[in-house]
Amino acid sequence: MARVVVMGAGISGHTAATRLRSFLPKKHEVVVVSPNAQWNWVPSNVWVGVGTLKVKDVLFDLAPVYKKAGIVFRQAKAISIHPEGDKDSSSPYITVEYTEPGKVGHSEKVTYDYLINSTGPKLNFAATPGLGPEGHSHSICTADHALHASKDFLAAIEKMKKGQKQTFLIGVGHGMATCQGAAFEYIFNVEFEIRRRGLRDLANIVFITNEHEVGDFGMGGVHLLRGGYYTHSKIFAESFYTEKGIKMITRAHVTKVEAGVAHFVNLADEEHKIEFDFAMLIPPFAGVGLTAFDKSGKEIKETLFAPNGLMKVDADYTPKAYEEWKAADWPKFYQNPAYNNIFVTGIAFAPPHFISKPMKNSAGTMINPTPPRTGMVSGIIALAVAQTVASIVKHGGDQAKATFFSASMAEIGAACVASAGKNFLSGRAAGITVYPVVPDYEKFPVFGRDPKFTTGEIGLGAHWIKIVIHHMFIWKAKMKPGWTFLPE
Amino acid sequence: MARGKKPNIAAKEDEIFPYTQAYYTALPTGVIQWIRGCIIWQLFRFVVVNYRMISMIQKSHPHAHKPGHH
Numbered sequence: 001m002a003r004v005v006v007m008g009a010g011i012s013g014h015t016a017a018t019r020l021r022s023f024l025p026k027k028h029e030v031v032v033v034s035p036n037a038q039w040n041w042v043p044s045n046v047w048v049g050v051g052t053l054k055v056k057d058v059l060f061d062l063a064p065v066y067k068k069a070g071i072v073f074r075q076a077k078a079i080s081i082h083p084e085g086d087k088d089s090s091s092p093y094i095t096v097e098y099t100e101p102g103k104v105g106h107s108e109k110v111t112y113d114y115l116i117n118s119t120g121p122k123l124n125f126a127a128t129p130g131l132g133p134e135g136h137s138h139s140i141c142t143a144d145h146a147l148h149a150s151k152d153f154l155a156a157i158e159k160m161k162k163g164q165k166q167t168f169l170i171g172v173g174h175g176m177a178t179c180q181g182a183a184f185e186y187i188f189n190v191e192f193e194i195r196r197r198g199l200r201d202l203a204n205i206v207f208i209t210n211e212h213e214v215g216d217f218g219m220g221g222v223h224l225l226r227g228g229y230y231t232h233s234k235i236f237a238e239s240f241y242t243e244k245g246i247k248m249i250t251r252a253h254v255t256k257v258e259a260g261v262a263h264f265v266n267l268a269d270e271e272h273k274i275e276f277d278f279a280m281l282i283p284p285f286a287g288v289g290l291t292a293f294d295k296s297g298k299e300i301k302e303t304l305f306a307p308n309g310l311m312k313v314d315a316d317y318t319p320k321a322y323e324e325w326k327a328a329d330w331p332k333f334y335q336n337p338a339y340n341n342i343f344v345t346g347i348a349f350a351p352p353h354f355i356s357k358p359m360k361n362s363a364g365t366m367i368n369p370t371p372p373r374t375g376m377v378s379g380i381i382a383l384a385v386a387q388t389v390a391s392i393v394k395h396g397g398d399q400a401k402a403t404f405f406s407a408s409m410a411e412i413g414a415a416c417v418a419s420a421g422k423n424f425l426s427g428r429a430a431g432i433t434v435y436p437v438v439p440d441y442e443k444f445p446v447f448g449r450d451p452k453f454t455t456g457e458i459g460l461g462a463h464w465i466k467i468v469i470h471h472m473f474i475w476k477a478k479m480k481p482g483w484t485f486l487p488e
Numbered sequence: 489m490a491r492g493k494k495p496n497i498a499a500k501e502d503e504i505f506p507y508t509q510a511y512y513t514a515l516p517t518g519v520i521q522w523i524r525g526c527i528i529w530q531l532f533r534f535v536v537v538n539y540r541m542i543s544m545i546q547k548s549h550p551h552a553h554k555p556g557h558h
């Protein structure tokens with residue numbers, strides 16, 4: 001009997017756990033450790049944040065789903081990893097602290113044969129003073145944050161109904177934040193909701209980003225073949241912002257958020273501030289703060305984790321200049337190099353470097369997006385890891401006999417449907433496919449991507465796809481009939 | 489008084505001034521905007537974009553490496 005412990009029940013952890021359960025015979029145990037009782041379809045938080053979707057529509061309880069599937073669920077937070085066990089036993093284990101009502105604060109050891117780290121990001125609001133729901137700006141990164149954002153957004157709408165002008169500042173709240181796509185979706189939904197109510201003339205809507213140019217999305221942007229030209233996504237993104245009358249501030253690092261004022265510096269060293277009535281700024285991400293110890297009890301955090309707290313995997317972490325970056329630097333199997341029974345999925349793995357070119361101002365402040373790990377990418381990585389771990393388990397732990405499954409970000413694409421307004425007839429979305437996520441200039445000269453699979457268009461049809469995706473992924477996550485046939 | 493025909497662009501004229509960032513962008517014509525919401529055309533695009541996404545997703549699914557070849 002083998003026990004696989006999955007830390008985190010977000011998009012990638014839940015995929016890894018449910019897929020593993022379907023691949024492994026019941027004599028093997030799949031255990032999920034995650035602090036939240038509910039699963040969240042994060043992409044639809046954008047709609048919760050403007051009040052067009054109820055929070056209950058993006059959440060469901062995990063315990064009954066896991067019980068039915070035969071997955072053991074511990075509503076707890078992983079604290080430390082002990083890959084060599086301790087003085088008393090050489091069985092590897094993690095320590096967890098319960099968050100489940102009635103057991104809050106209670107600690108326990110959970111032993112494992114294989115460990116999958118799917119803990120996602122820590123929302124690092126502390127990196128920018130005053131950033132976040134406990135400071136002066138909103139976030140839509142969790143369902144709860146999105147709900148709070150919607151309350152203030154709707155309050156701003158009420159003020160506009162009384163004739164008051166409002167400034168909406170939306171974007172990213174740090175020079176090294178990622179997830180520009182979520183901010184892009186949110187700002188267009190905000191604009192749509194304001195225009196729909198006939199209040200557009202009273203709203204000043206401003207996008208603030210660390211991207212060198214809008215449309216970079218942390219991937220250096222993409223070239224799309226449209227109208228007989230290979231055109232960079234900057235052109236399409238800029239066009240869409242302009243069309244909707246949204247002002248753009250690029251190359252910006254938000255240094256401080258005060259009540260109603262955001263301060264920022266840019267790549268040209270200029271310091272500015274902008275006043276706002278409502279702000280939603282995505283924070284930078286870091287690892288969730290797990291630590292690790294060897295058998296003697298000595299801390300070995302640096303062995304397992306990169307300095308940003310994300311876990312090291314089979315990537316090439318040798319520092320290199322942008323011009324020397326290669327597709328082969330990116331991990332294939334998401335296996336920790338020090339302990340081969342530890343795997344990582346989704347945002348929790350440490351990328352070898354950025355995808356966008358690193359940029360600094362003369363004070364040394366880095367202003368460029370960090371690499372995005374979207375839902376589809378996170379899901380495919382989780383599937384590959386589940387397939388690999390299942391094969392290892394079926395071969396009695398003999399890794400030389402097992403089949404390994406690779407999912408390098410330089411070999412997988414991303415399908416993104418960026419909502420720009422939710423309404424069955426007047427809604428819009430940008431339907432984008434990018435292949436591969438990490439450009440491979442050896443395989444695809446000049447642009448690094450396959451033009452056949454790198455496409456994008458705006459329309460109502462893409463909005464319908466977004467609705468289908470919302471229902472399909474929640475159906476799949478609930479493990480309802482046919483879920484195994486649905487793609488990641 | 490304006491003598492030329494107002495270009496049929498989606499953005500508002502008074503927000504686009506020469507020598508501002510907005511002036512340099514590509515802007516969709518009214519026709520393109522109409523197409524984005526035209527039900528018949530969008531039903532067709534719904535099928536096309538779905539097909540494109542599914543074929544890209546299939547291409548992106550994990551690759552198996554024979555034992556000992558990883």
Ligand SMILES: Cc1cc2nc3c(=O)[nH]c(=O)nc-3n(C[C@H](O)[C@H](O)[C@H](O)COP(=O)(O)OP(=O)(O)OC[C@H]3O[C@@H](n4cnc5c(N)ncnc54)[C@H](O)[C@@H]3O)c2cc1C
Nearest residue numbers: 008009010011012042043078119120182346347374375376
């Ligand atoms: C607003 C928004 C919109 C987005 N829209 C899209 C989109 O349209 N399309 C798309 O592809 N992607 C989208 N994304 C990105 C997508 O949500 C992420 O790629 C995805 O959630 C990453 O999955 P993950 O499993 O790595 O992390 P998460 O989904 O964040 O899951 C991490 C899990 O780990 C748990 N955890 C944290 N700490 C611990 C601990 N110490 N011990 C145990 N468990 C722990 C958390 O509670 C959580 O359950 C969006 C993101 C945001 C914020």
